[in-house]
Amino acid sequence: MDESLKQAVTRNILESMALGLMVVGHDGEVVVVNPALTSILGYTMEELTTSSWGGLFFSRDENREFNDALMEVISLELVNFHRRVPYTNPRTNSQMMLSLVSSFLREGEELTGVVLLVEDVTEAHQRLQRERRLLWERNILQRERADGLKKLALSVAHQVRNPIMSIAGFTQRLLKSEQLSENAREKLEIIIEESGKLEKTVKTVADYASLAPPVKGRVEVGGMIDDIRRATQERYDLSPGVDSNAALLALCIAGDRTQLIRAAMHIVDNAVEAGADGLKIHVSETADGDIFINITDNGPGIGHDELPYIFDPFYTTKPHAVGMGLTEARHIILDNQGDIIAESPPGQGATFHLNFPVAPCHL
Template identity: 35%
Template sequence: MLPANPLLIETILARMPVGVMIIGADGNIAQTNPALTGMLGIPMHEMLGKGWAELFMAEGNNLEFNQVIVDVIHKELEFLSRSVAYVDPAGTERELGILSCFIKQSDEVAGIVLLFQDVTELARMHAAERHMFKEMLRLEREREEGLRILASAVAHQVRNPNTVIGGVAGMLQRQYAEDAPLSRMLDVIRQETFRLEAMVTEVSSFAAISASEPQLIHWDSFLESWAAARRVQSGEAHIEVRGNGMQSVVFVDLLTLVLDELYDNARRFATTDRGLLVKLDVVEEGGWAALYMQDNGKGLDLTTLPFLFDPFFTSRSDGVGMGLCKVRRCMMVHGGTIEAGNVPQGGARFIMRFPPRTLELQAGPKSTESHT
């Protein structure tokens, strides 16, 4: 075992890439290293023997930075890990990560070791990433809002003439019932007006999507209540849910619409309800609640995946193509995201991510354990 002589300690400190500050029992700085000088912009000889307050608090700058150290010293917060902004005497702004640990002798604090890491570039990358995500979210919301306004206007303008066309075609079909060829053509017109009316109804429901009163849900009880209702409706389908004790503030009616649309979509492409298995699992991802919903069906066609959430996109001859578009709209209202893909063992998987939200930020909050 090498002896702990001052030269050895000084050599180790000089080679360390992280900044080191050792504060003695008297509250003065007993040791630093060159890496710390580079981060704080203060020469080592100006720090040694000085008290923290004397060195850093005299100018009244770096309040958050100073508060972290004050908390460590006075509250004896061992293993405190924080990232704070710091401005050196030359005006250079940095983001520093600080970790504290204590030197103890006979259960008494004999000193404090503070480790500093310059995380400025990492913080800038995270800030740029957050800004880019917010900008993408803003643009997507503008697109969705424009689509909603257009959908509302189109639905109103199309419904009236479509009703007239269908009515006139029906009247003519009754009037010329004995003319078989003409009657068949009129029936085609009537059937197409029914199809167009179904499209108008779906477009109108899309345009009507808006945020209701937010509510606190416990994912376990919410998902189990929803699954119980769907099991009654779909007979022998198997639904497994895991909320993992998580809670979120959501718009319950929109969340229910999301689950219903995705579940109905899974049923449409399943061979039978008996063989359908749908799994829902909620996990925490960076403070967000991520809801994974997957089935054991044939999965999604990768060639059409980029268009899956587009309005009027459908692979079914009798489909309108607004279901998944409404799902994305609901997630946008939540301020969240949705992505689609396939699971390796077969089947489709949708991932809905809900941002952290508190009832205190909303007007007229209401809390509930479960809803269907």
């Protein structure tokens, strides 16, 4: 194939592509664009090819996330980078959602350019937002149920704590009597032991009922996972493995960092108490732009009949547990605009999927 025919084929492919395509040289100059890109970004072919991408896009503050994504691709040299970002078309002033996928052009070891594919996914994003609103409404009902439970739990804890303390106190005084038979002493010690268990239950319920509303900020995924690993190491001398790439760990979610770590540690506690001695945290991004933080253990798993009830209050299969840890974890995650589901394939441990919308890392 001669050179002129190659150019004609290339030109025809570029002009017929539904996806926008941009090639940025290592000096920041936009060297190749196609018609679809001009339509999506709202700039003419001449504007795109005669200006540096920095000068062209950084002049509009409302497109900061789009600009940040470009910077991230170039500075980190990310191959197969995929991100959804909002974008305002400067011609129509319309709000859009764009999907960005990157690659690189190289000559040997030298980077010669960045290839960026741009797709308008506004319609799919709007459909997702409608689905999220329905999910949010469902979560509101669940939170209202949880709030009702919290009020009931606080009332019960208050009503039960004082009688327990009285029972335990009077029993301790009776145990000091030298006239007690051995049989009576054993019975009183059982009362003390059972009172202690009840006090533990009351304290757990009171802690759940007193959980404050989240103080939301920007939480970097990688930093939060580091905190979870550190807390697990300190509590159990166990270091969870992490399976992710740098781009996903650099993403942010909106939430209360302290509460989210507390929720994750309830999941870790549940795994270790069930007999797991290995944990792995896997981070992934969905096609809809959400972030999944998956916590997997190598324990015995959760029985098929038990799985629907593990987030219910006081549900536990452990003899000395209260059964509020996963209830609280779910409540925290729902309060922080997330969702949680669990799965446990036979013989493969358990995995908890924590799902959050991605948020800008800057306020």
